[in-house]
Amino acid sequence: MSLLEVENLSAYYITHAYGVQRDVRAVDNITFSMEENEIVGLAGESGCGKSTLIKVLLAIIKPPLRVLSGQVNYSYDGKKFNLLTLEREQLRKVQWEDISYIPQGSMSTLNPVRKIRKTFEDVIKAHKKSESREEYERLMEEHIKYLGLPLEVLDSYPHQLSGGMRQRTTIALATILKPKIIFADEPTTALDVVVQRGVIQMLKQLHEEQKNTMLIVTHDMAVHANVAEKIAIMYAGKIVEIAEKKELFTAPKHPYSQFLIQSLPRIGDKRRRTSAPGNPPSLADPPPGCRFHPRCPYVKDVCKRHIPKLIEYEESHNIACFLYSSEIEEGEEIVQEIIRS
Ligand SMILES: Nc1ncnc2c1ncn2[C@@H]1O[C@H](COP(=O)(O)OP(=O)(O)O)[C@@H](O)[C@H]1O
Ligand SMILES: [Mg+2]
Structure with missing residues (x-):
């Protein structure tokens, strides 16, 4: 079993105004896992749900955020539990000591x-x-x-x-x-480049010494290139690709990952960088089917009607895209309220 196994996790911000319910689908049926001792970088545009995902993985869930479905299973040192079902006292025990958090904004x-x-x-x-x-x-x-x-x-x-x-x-x-696992949310954002380097060095040193598993969130791909071993790409509340760093930088597969990588500045290259046409969707009203389909140059009919499942394309390389598999995500309408009502 992996150290962390996330299954069909959905968490929405649910608000009401003038009798109308609005759901912001910040974490939308996410399934992925993390192995002991690995450093995973989580990348994606601002507002795609990175901070929300981290909060749910730490069970820091305050209204209007609600978990609608899914499990956050941890397994280490002979312990095995779904963090979302722990009693308050047990939760307090594992938070910080085993499962720790470097929040966005150091204050x-x-x-x-x-x-x-x-x-x-x-x-x-x-x-x-x-x-x-x-x-x-x-x-x-x-x-x-x-x-x-x-x-x-x-x-x-x-x-x-x-x-x-x-x-x-x-x-x-x-x-x-x-801690066994550390979630760092934009640990270097808002710091100048020299200071950033110090912070990254510190995270690497800690990882060497403590052998913790780390999930580092940043939209700065240079930071990922420096620290991460694997990279997960998030788009509109979903993880669309996870791969070894080198693989992701040299041969990204998901069309959105390709845009992200192509838009990176390269030394000595004066060409205008291409970025995906259009804007990311509103998470309160995401498009049907693949969330990326309105911006995708390879869009097919199936992409407009069905959500692609995150499948193993090769060992250590998972992709959610109909260019690589026809597997369809099931039960997206049947989100079940299991906790925190
Ligand atoms: N308290 C809140 N109430 C309603 N919507 C929220 C709240 N916090 C965040 N959101 C929305 O959830 C989405 C994901 O936000 P967030 O997880 O902070 O993204 P990221 O960290 O990738 O920038 C955004 O659309 C954001 O506007
Ligand atoms: Mg954030």
Whole structure:
């Protein structure tokens, strides 16, 4: 079994205005898996559902977001569970300690009115009740030093740190308990290039030491090229392709992935970059069939009526496109409410 197996996961933002229900289908029947110790990059245009997917994989689900169907199965160290069915107490235990999160925007996990040391202590205490204060301190200082941060950050308030230092502190906090899996949401966005490099280096170093599995979300393909081993491409609430990095950069198969890769700037190449014609659809009213069909140069009749299933095209290369398979996704209308009502 894989470390993480996501099955038929759908999560919508459901709102009501003037008696009309509006569903934003941010995560739309997604099935994929992640193996122990791998780094997967999740790419896709802004608004395609990347952050929402991560939140559901962490079971951070607040209205108007609702999970309509599916399972988020984790399996590690002899444990096996669907995260979406855990009781609050069990959930609190695995979140952070086993399944950790580097959220978008480094201020959200650091309390602005507390010194950083306090925030670290709170996290450690909440999970390692038996250990002594000295033990907490040692754990914290070792980790900070290992990551090449000055110990002074511990006695600072978040606003006293530069953006880059704050982001690195957030990453240190997310990994202090050596989690099995880390979800990083745009960890380098809004940082300048030199600082970005430091943050990427830090993630790689952590991965080397802690052997954690990582899902790194960014729309910056250069970051993916640098850290990811596999890349998953998301479009309009769905994963349309997953492949080894080299394969995806050199021979992308899904027409949307081809557009993404072709639109990357290349050194010394002055040609105008092509991007897909048109815009991504509204997730409140996605087109029928393949979500990409209105923009696809290879559109066929079947693409307008049916949703292609994400199938294994070759080993470690999955694609959801009728150019490569005629398998149709089933039951898209039968979303069943199982939890969180
Ligand atoms: N609280 C919310 N209520 C309604 N819609 C939302 C909410 N948060 C996000 N969305 C919508 O869900 C879709 C996916 O958003 P998000 O997961 O943040 O995308 P990404 O991270 O890929 O930019 C977008 O259309 C966004 O507008
Ligand atoms: Mg996002």
